[in-house]
Amino acid sequence: MKNDMWKKKRPGVAVLYTTLFLLFVSFLTLSASASETTVSISDTFLKPDETAVTSIMIKNVSYLGAADISLAFDPSVVHLVSVANSDFDLFDAVIDNSTGSVKAVGADFGDGLYGDVKFADVTLKAVGNHGEISALNISINVLKEAGPDETTIPAAVDNGTAFINLPPVAIAFSAHRYNNVGSSYPCQTIFNASASYDPDGDAITNYTWDFGDGYSGEGPMIEHAYSNCKWNGTGYEPFNVSLTVKDDGGLANTAIIQVNVYIAGDATGDGRVNILDAVIVGREWGEKCTCGNFCWEGQDRADRGDLNNDCIVNILDAAIIGANWGDVAW
Numbered sequence: 001m002k003n004d005m006w007k008k009k010r011p012g013v014a015v016l017y018t019t020l021f022l023l024f025v026s027f028l029t030l031s032a033s034a035s036e037t038t039v040s041i042s043d044t045f046l047k048p049d050e051t052a053v054t055s056i057m058i059k060n061v062s063y064l065g066a067a068d069i070s071l072a073f074d075p076s077v078v079h080l081v082s083v084a085n086s087d088f089d090l091f092d093a094v095i096d097n098s099t100g101s102v103k104a105v106g107a108d109f110g111d112g113l114y115g116d117v118k119f120a121d122v123t124l125k126a127v128g129n130h131g132e133i134s135a136l137n138i139s140i141n142v143l144k145e146a147g148p149d150e151t152t153i154p155a156a157v158d159n160g161t162a163f164i165n166l167p168p169v170a171i172a173f174s175a176h177r178y179n180n181v182g183s184s185y186p187c188q189t190i191f192n193a194s195a196s197y198d199p200d201g202d203a204i205t206n207y208t209w210d211f212g213d214g215y216s217g218e219g220p221m222i223e224h225a226y227s228n229c230k231w232n233g234t235g236y237e238p239f240n241v242s243l244t245v246k247d248d249g250g251l252a253n254t255a256i257i258q259v260n261v262y263i264a265g266d267a268t269g270d271g272r273v274n275i276l277d278a279v280i281v282g283r284e285w286g287e288k289c290t291c292g293n294f295c296w297e298g299q300d301r302a303d304r305g306d307l308n309n310d311c312i313v314n315i316l317d318a319a320i321i322g323a324n325w326g327d328v329a330w
């Protein structure tokens, strides 16, 4: 009897929860669509005495009619060469490189601007020394809709920075692009970031790796063992490995590479350990890495056949196939 009463009540509870859930989903949808207008200037990187262009954007507007925006900068670090190329029909800017400010106004002819609007391209020249920075601070004096009502558009500000410094360039290699499963066999992945560089000669002070499996590490050369592979039902998915390098001025750059982690003994990458894998090891028997640093660059099949990642295809790789004969990834 108790059971019957409980059963009768359950549909009402289910309807209540469904309604609450739908309300929550529609709230999320509304919040996502009601994103705000933002006036922003992106970071810019210059060498001493050279110029670079960045842009002031007014993002996510509708019926924008006029804008009056100021930009403040450190005139001992950068000067402004020009402020131009606006999406507005009428545009004018007054640059003052002695105080470090520019005041610019744009006006639309009446039909309004929509979406992401370019207020202006700003051309900067570095007048300071390598390593110096200048804030690029925006203030909004007027931002209003087209038409006679003078309706103000509320907006957030996203300031930028001018760096007299170029960011480093991250370059990542995985010595072995295949196999890489390291839980039960000596099959470490070796990652190498030593080709990364800084275009203006700064020291690279940080090499940070994210191996894509929840683990991370530091250093220009690093080993990592994956403890499992990602089988999606029809094939392996590679791990995305990211390398972030920083120069001694704190500027960063990130590169992403993919590594293929297979079950032990699977040279072909089909998810099974069988005769086809033995064939690869047989055909590549005796092959060694030729490009140094445990690197199989340009030797794709030998890389596959080197199941324990020791840079030679030999009896140890054949033994891994033997020990895992018949295994599957699913």
Ligand SMILES: [Ca+2]
Binding pocket: 165, 166, 167, 168, 198, 199, 200, 201, 202, 247, 249, 251
């Ligand atoms: Ca640099």
Ligand SMILES: [Ca+2]
Binding pocket: 265, 266, 267, 268, 269, 270, 271, 272, 273, 274, 276, 277
């Ligand atoms: Ca296979």
Ligand SMILES: [Ca+2]
Binding pocket: 305, 306, 307, 308, 309, 310, 311, 312, 313, 314, 316, 317
């Ligand atoms: Ca080997």
